Amino acid sequence: xxxxxxxxxxxxxxxxxxxxxxxxxxxxxxxxxxxxxxxxxxxxxxxxxxxxxxxxxxxxxxxxxxxxxxxxxxxxxxxxxxxxxxxxxxxxxxxxxxxxxxxxxxxxxxxxxxxxxxxxxxxxxxxxxxxxxxxxxxxxxxxxxxxxxxxxxxxxxxxxxxxxxxxxxxxxxxxxxxxxxxxxxxxxxxxxxxxxxxxxxxxxxxxxxxxxxxxxxxxxxxxxxxxxxxxxxxxxxxxxxxxxxxxxxxxxxxxxxxxxxxxxxxxxx
Amino acid sequence: xxxxxxxxxxxxxxxxxxxxxxxxxxxxxxxxxxxxxxxxxxxxxxxxxxxxxxxxxxxxxxxxxxxxxxxxxxxxxxxxxxxxxxxxxxxxxxxxxxxxxxxxxxxxxxxxxxxxxxxxxxxxxxxxxxxxxxxxxxxxxxxxxxxxxxxxxxxxxxxxxxxxxxxxxxxxxxxxxxxxxxxxxxxxxxxxxxxxxxxxxxxxxxxxxxxxxxxxxxxxxxxxxxxxxxxxxxxxxxxxxxxxxxxxxxxxxxxxxxxxxxxxxxxxxxxxxxxxxxxxxxxxxxxxxxxxxxxxxxxxxxxxxxxxxxxxxxxxxxxxxxxxxxxxxxxxxxxxxxxxxxxxxxxxxxxxxxxxxxxxxxxxxxxxxxxxxxxxxxxxxxxxxxxxxxxxxxxxxxxxxxxxxxxxxxxxxxxxxxxxxxxxxxxxxxxxxxxxxxxxxxxxxxxxxxxxxxxxxxxxxxxxxxxxxxxxxxxxxxxxxxxxxxxxxxxxxxxxxxxxxxxxxxxxxxxxxxxxxxx
Numbered sequence: 061x062x063x064x065x066x067x068x069x070x071x072x073x074x075x076x077x078x079x080x081x082x083x084x085x086x087x088x089x090x091x092x093x094x095x096x097x098x099x100x101x102x103x104x105x106x107x108x109x110x111x112x113x114x115x116x117x118x119x120x121x122x123x124x125x126x127x128x129x130x131x132x133x134x135x136x137x138x139x140x141x142x143x144x145x146x147x148x149x150x151x152x153x154x155x156x157x158x159x160x161x162x163x164x165x166x167x168x169x170x171x172x173x174x175x176x177x178x179x180x181x182x183x184x185x186x187x188x189x190x191x192x193x194x195x196x197x198x199x200x201x202x203x204x205x206x207x208x209x210x211x212x213x214x215x216x217x218x219x220x221x222x223x224x225x226x227x228x229x230x231x232x233x234x235x236x237x238x239x240x241x242x243x244x245x246x247x248x249x250x251x252x253x254x255x256x257x258x259x260x261x262x263x264x265x266x267x268x269x270x271x272x273x274x275x276x277x278x279x280x281x282x283x284x285x286x287x288x289x290x291x292x293x294x295x296x297x298x299x300x301x302x303x304x305x306x307x308x309x310x311x312x313x314x315x316x317x318x319x320x321x322x323x324x325x326x327x328x329x
Numbered sequence: 330x331x332x333x334x335x336x337x338x339x340x341x342x343x344x345x346x347x348x349x350x351x352x353x354x355x356x357x358x359x360x361x362x363x364x365x366x367x368x369x370x371x372x373x374x375x376x377x378x379x380x381x382x383x384x385x386x387x388x389x390x391x392x393x394x395x396x397x398x399x400x401x402x403x404x405x406x407x408x409x410x411x412x413x414x415x416x417x418x419x420x421x422x423x424x425x426x427x428x429x430x431x432x433x434x435x436x437x438x439x440x441x442x443x444x445x446x447x448x449x450x451x452x453x454x455x456x457x458x459x460x461x462x463x464x465x466x467x468x469x470x471x472x473x474x475x476x477x478x479x480x481x482x483x484x485x486x487x488x489x490x491x492x493x494x495x496x497x498x499x500x501x502x503x504x505x506x507x508x509x510x511x512x513x514x515x516x517x518x519x520x521x522x523x524x525x526x527x528x529x530x531x532x533x534x535x536x537x538x539x540x541x542x543x544x545x546x547x548x549x550x551x552x553x554x555x556x557x558x559x560x561x562x563x564x565x566x567x568x569x570x571x572x573x574x575x576x577x578x579x580x581x582x583x584x585x586x587x588x589x590x591x592x593x594x595x596x597x598x599x600x601x602x603x604x605x606x607x608x609x610x611x612x613x614x615x616x617x618x619x620x621x622x623x624x625x626x627x628x629x630x631x632x633x634x635x636x637x638x639x640x641x642x643x644x645x646x647x648x649x650x651x652x653x654x655x656x657x658x659x660x661x662x663x664x665x666x667x668x669x670x671x672x673x674x675x676x677x678x679x680x681x682x683x684x685x686x687x688x689x690x691x692x693x694x695x696x697x698x699x700x701x702x703x704x705x706x707x708x709x710x711x712x713x714x715x716x717x718x719x720x721x722x723x724x725x726x727x728x729x730x731x732x733x734x735x736x737x738x739x740x741x742x743x744x745x746x747x748x749x750x751x752x753x754x755x756x757x758x759x760x761x762x763x764x765x766x767x768x769x770x771x772x773x774x775x776x777x778x779x780x781x782x783x784x785x786x787x788x789x790x791x792x793x794x795x796x797x798x799x800x801x802x803x804x805x806x807x808x809x810x811x812x813x814x815x816x817x818x819x820x821x822x823x824x825x826x827x828x829x830x831x832x833x834x835x836x837x838x839x840x841x842x843x844x845x846x847x848x
Contacts, residue, residue: 100688102688102691139677139678142678142681143535143538146534146535146538146681146683147535150533150534150535154685155685155686155687155688156683156685156688157410157682157683157684157685157688158534158681158682158683159680159681159682160678160680160681160682161679161680162420162677162678162679162680164420164679165418165420165524165679165680168523168524172811173816175807175811176807176808176811176816179806179807180803180804180805180806180807180808181804183803183804183806183807184800184803184804186803187796187799187800187803188800191796191799191800225748225815225816226747226748226751226815228816229748229751229752229815229816229819230751232804232805232808232820233751233752233755233823235800235801235804236755236759236797236800236801236804236805236823236827237755237758237759237762239797239800239801240759240762240763240797241762243793243796243797243800244766244793244797247789247792247793247796251789265769266765266766266769266770269710269711269714269765270761270762270765270766272710273707273710273711273758273761273762273765274758274759274761274762276706276707276709276710277703277706277707277754277757277758277761278758279706280699280702280703280705280706281699281702281703281751281754283702284695284698284699284702285695285699288691288694288695288698288699290692290695290696290699290747292410292747292748292751293695293696293699293747293750293751296748296751297751300755
């Protein structure tokens with residue numbers, strides 16, 4: 061039972077490692093971290109027309125959403141060029157949303173985000189240890205939270221979702237959702253009377269509905285953001301969906317498997 | 330895998346004596362013999378429930394939804410994703426150097442300032458601020474020449490300088506009549522600020538860039554007779570401006586020193602001599618004008634007049650503003666005027682963004698829609714599980730109460746943007762999760778427990794909830810303490826939501842569900 065999630069985790073780590081070798085980052089950084097300019101406009105201009113209009117600038121990518129939404133991405137440029145660009149964007153599309161991050165600032169954000177993520181994880185782990193005060197169950201919770209994040213991050217590469225401030229927030233949210241069901245499971249199994257199988261299935265009944273409601277809420281967000289073309293919420297909800305799917309597996313196979321093994325060992329003694 | 334299958338079977342088995350609530354079968358709410366009615370009075374006077382009701386009422390008042398021009402408006406503050414405006418993040422081009430001076434750090438700073446031809450300030454006993462973005466090796470070499478040893482070099486300015494910059498920017502933006510501008514220095518834990526963030530509502534990016542880049546027109550004039558005055562020099566003749574200081578030190582008599590260029594000093598001396606200010610300072614005041622407004626008006630001091638009369642070019646001037654607190658405040662204002670809106674350090678645009686009114690409204694609508702649909706979806710899923718309106722309704726209402734209280738608090742402390750909205754929806758998700766834990770914990774064994782057992786189970790459920798809440802708070806804390814622009818709001822909302830849930834709404838839900846189940 062434990063083997064499958066561990067294999068999936070290993071595959072996820074290989075993907076992240078491979079991406080690190082290729083690009084220097086486990087997940088391909090988006091504009092927030094790599095620097096550049098992102099523009100959202102609603103227009104019926106074709107992608108070719110847009111590309112032609114901004115041919116003089118380092119245009120990396122133009123994508124179209126479902127309705128008339130168009131997303132333009134520009135590479136880093138100096139202050140004067142950016143001023144000229146933003147002036148011509150506003151002239152052509154007065155209702156545009158423009159966001160620009162300088163390369164150096166992006167690097168600062170990136171290192172800060174990495175530190176924040178590490179600290180978040182460490183603090184979370186400390187709290188889990190303080191709550192359960194036993195090694196194996198605590199490690200099981202922390203491992204499955206780690207696995208949730210690693211799998212979600214690997215899947216971000218697969219679905220080419222960039223790592224931005226928003227998706228970093230999504231990954232951090234996974235910590236919350238992940239430990240919720242893990243703590244429920246561990247608490248039920250360690251602190252209640254009864255047979256292991258009964259306690260496990262009881263915890264599963266509750267935990268499964270918890271994750272299902274979270275998934276349902278995330279799908280609602282995802283659909284609205286997709287149709288309404290709200291890129292930030294679309295990316296966050298995508299990451300949460302991927303992570304919650306991983307969480308179902310990690311809680312009920314990895315964490316439950318480790319607990320099962322641990323309790324049987326304890327009873328045998 | 331085998332074991333797993335066995336457990337799934339167990340889950341479908343009808344509840345054994347100590348077994349779990351069977352999946353999807355409705356908990357037997359009516360088995361406990363009761364009056365069949367909810368004791369509303371007892372419920373509403375329970376302090377946990379009363380607190381939630383009061384907080385929700387307070388929050389609704391705070392949010393204040395009202396009709397205006399046929400549209401529903403609220404008092405909620407919207408950040409730059411959701412309302413028209415622009416933001417600029419400026420990088421402060423300066424260095425803070427931690428060093429070990431061989432002599433006094435003041436002397437070292439003075440020597441460095443001469444050597445590097447820039448302003449060098451003492452921050453504290455072990456740190457100086459160099460107001461120029463010089464390469465590290467150049468700074469190290471200069472510090473060694475001045476007789477010190479560099480420990481570390483950081484990009485940015487000291488907290489005091491950051492405050493000055495903030496004040497100057499605020500002054501400038503306000504003087505241009507821009508509504509609703511916010512200037513925030515992003516100071517790290519080491520007290521060094523590298524970035525400053527400006528948010529302006531209601532303007533587009535080009536206007537924002539113009540406002541921040543714009544300098545005021547500063548002029549020094551000399552009174553010739555009565556109300557008439559003559560031009561002496563413009564702001565470009567001022568090469569540097571000092572901080573408000575006491576002259577002589579410790580005298581409580583305040584002022585600002587400033588330096589003129591060589592040609593400026595010549596123009597100054599010639600004008601003072603030509604108009605007779607050196608002989609009769611009191612009837613030929615010196616006045617300083619910023620954008621056609623007089624900001625300073627005073628006579629030449631006697632010893633300055635004597636020096637100018639003697640034909641000496643004086644580059645280092647001191648404008649005194651008076652004694653005490655008032656003199657100090659005037660000196661602070663004058664310093665900004667002398668700079669004419671120029672910042673003490675160079676800046677470059679590190680990041681910027683803008684949203685139009687139309688797109689902001691669109692995002693606002695979509696966020697609202699996402700939240701509403703999320704609540705409905707969650708309600709449907711929970712109903713599918715419990716099949717009992719008496720449980721599902723309080724659950725969804727508790728969830729909504731949590732959201733209302735959270736928004737009520739947000740209205741005072743935070744601007745809503747897309748990231749905080751995502752945080753709100755996440756709180757909604759974990760909130761319902763924890764209500765499920767409470768419900769299942771209490772309905773364990775499929776029947777409603779006696780009050781005694783009930784409280785024991787509620788306590789156990791709250792134990793699980795507190796544990797998972799603590800982990801979420803721990804995970805979000807680094808984001809609140811560090812400054813990662815939009816992520817901070819997100820983390821604050823998540824932590825607040827978890828705290829409100831644990832401290833207020835979830836205990837109340839436990840009480841409500843007890844009243845409903847034991848009717």
